Amino acid sequence: MTDRLARRAAGLDDADPLAQLRDRFVPAPDVVAYLDGNSLGRPIAGTAERVAAFVREGWGGRLIRGWDERWLAEPERLGDEIGRVALGAAAGQTLVGDSTTVLLYKAARAALAARPGRREIVLDAANFPTDRYLLAGIAAELGHRLVVLDPPADGGVTASMVAEVVGPCTALVLLSHVAFRSAYMTDAEAITRLTHEAGALVLWDLSHSTGAVPVALDAWGADLAAGCTYKYLNGGPGAPAFVYVASRLQAELRQPIQGWLGAADPFLMGERYEPAEGVGRFASGTPPILGMLPIADMVALLDEAGMPAVRAKSVALTEFALEVADELLAPAGVRVESPRDAAVRGSHVTLAHPAFAGLLQPLWARGVVPDFRGPDGLRIGLSPLSTSFQEVLAGLSAVREELVGG
């Protein structure tokens, strides 16, 4: 690393108004640079004890009474908090539970059922595999046709690409707001509008957005959204996901996995399934309470920091990562496969080089932890509240050393 970059990283850390919040996270003793908070966010220091206290006092002390006293309301209570802090969603539209895949399935099926006669689903080839696999299965099942957009490697789906394909046959558009590989942030508001003009519904995958970039579901006029909580919401490995269903659509939409917790009165246990009013009808089984606890801690921290400040630091981190990549890695043949324009970039950058496939293990072994996305991409995730500028520099300097020798 150059002295100039070292001074610059130190200066950026000194000037970072959120720098103190890094101390709120559990330290990882052997980790020099954690560049994968976009895949698995770090735990907050108090979470371990809070979870233990829940096991002893909440679960162990209240036992079954906990459901009536608090837990049954938790999927919507935590959903409302995520909505308020990170999604631009008014209360009563966001529910926590299931995995992202299962919630996307429910949301997509509900949307398609609400557009009978329309047989096309728009998605893009750069979407996360779960989204593509899921829709392929649904399309095969229902006899629908997939319309697959094909954005450039360092970009994503634009409004004009969507405008070209939506029309009277379109039932559903399912796109990622921030692309999992390139980090391209699409114009969700414009695409939502275009989709509605075509009479279709839109389902946003917010997995790589939530907690890192501004999301404004209500302002966009979005119909449905789902996303992951173990990335920038630091929920822990496999933490439950969330789904958003716009209030105006809730009475109309029905999801196919009819379980007791999605019923209007679960404890009536009546003969016929009557879906709950509101977003609760997107529940199926018993909500995973333990898995929700860490999410609540991170949502509170994001609220304390404020999303505009979080976004500002995210932009500064990705800008700095590109600056370091240009100076240290471009000379070794590394390409940038993320947008140069911060306005359309999420909170990670993907760097590409044919040698990267062999570099992940040596990097991990020295405590530098990005992740790899084939065929040749090193994904540098920059979780705003837990990442320092010096960490970015240390990490990318190690990439250079592994690539060209110290």
Added chain:
Amino acid sequence: MTDRLARRAAGLDDADPLAQLRDRFVPAPDVVAYLDGNSLGRPIAGTAERVAAFVREGWGGRLIRGWDERWLAEPERLGDEIGRVALGAAAGQTLVGDSTTVLLYKAARAALAARPGRREIVLDAANFPTDRYLLAGIAAELGHRLVVLDPPADGGVTASMVAEVVGPCTALVLLSHVAFRSAYMTDAEAITRLTHEAGALVLWDLSHSTGAVPVALDAWGADLAAGCTYKYLNGGPGAPAFVYVASRLQAELRQPIQGWLGAADPFLMGERYEPAEGVGRFASGTPPILGMLPIADMVALLDEAGMPAVRAKSVALTEFALEVADELLAPAGVRVESPRDAAVRGSHVTLAHPAFAGLLQPLWARGVVPDFRGPDGLRIGLSPLSTSFQEVLAGLSAVREELVGG
């Protein structure tokens, strides 16, 4: 309570070879009698610290590396343990993840897809609401017909009832092994055989069986099963469920929620979904690691106790509960709505009285915690490892006091 019953309860506790294991559970200071372990099992004392240590060291220390090192294998590793200890299932057939409802959905849909042309699904009116609601949704979606058996209130589905309705139109039989209300334990081996003779598949809901009564999926020749882990596997509120798919069927069965973690190589992230070989193809999204930790602790404890000893204590507890009910509650007009024959009874008993609907809150307030199942049932759940005979007596004595006055 009578002196005779008090002496008898004390004697049974003294003679109980598993009595020491009750100390392994977290105490609940205000609880006199916990009679709802069949709805939410108690946490084991070491679980709180184990979960906290996982947050700090597993998640916080290993970070994303944990997936490669251990977590990706966890749904099948823990599934194999549940299978070995509690299900009579050889390795490679049991997977943990999702809720019971979602896994029943996947299993039912996979089974129906494997029996094209057959349009009937057999279930029973006494099955848990999720099972009935779920199948009603699936049947409406696919144009199938539900064949609903109607067992007596204190009984359950018998083999002869099934024999009368299965035939060349039957695609699937979905029954609970132990009925959630009456605790009737059905003859799963005979019903599996009858179902197969009709050319159909059987899906067992093991929610009220697993960890309390003998289950022998491989010996029964079962096709599919799913069940809950927060009852007698003490996984905590909303803990992830498990699904069993017999090895001989795995290549043939496909479930409809195609996510990346059910793919043959999740990190290939290829264009087309290719389901994993083995039971792993029943996965969809990222597995809920935190929620699996408590389950592992209880499975280890069940293994230590041995399922035959667990079943013996379960039978002794339910026998004693009926003895107390007959002596203290029958004179007040309480009816028993569970089988008298222990051979066909699970690990709870349901008592019925028109006044019970108003009794739950006063009972809970004095630390006596059964649950209520409408219209008039008090369900007395007797989790074998955490319940004492004196606790049963204290609880039912309190029911009598509330019913007829002290």
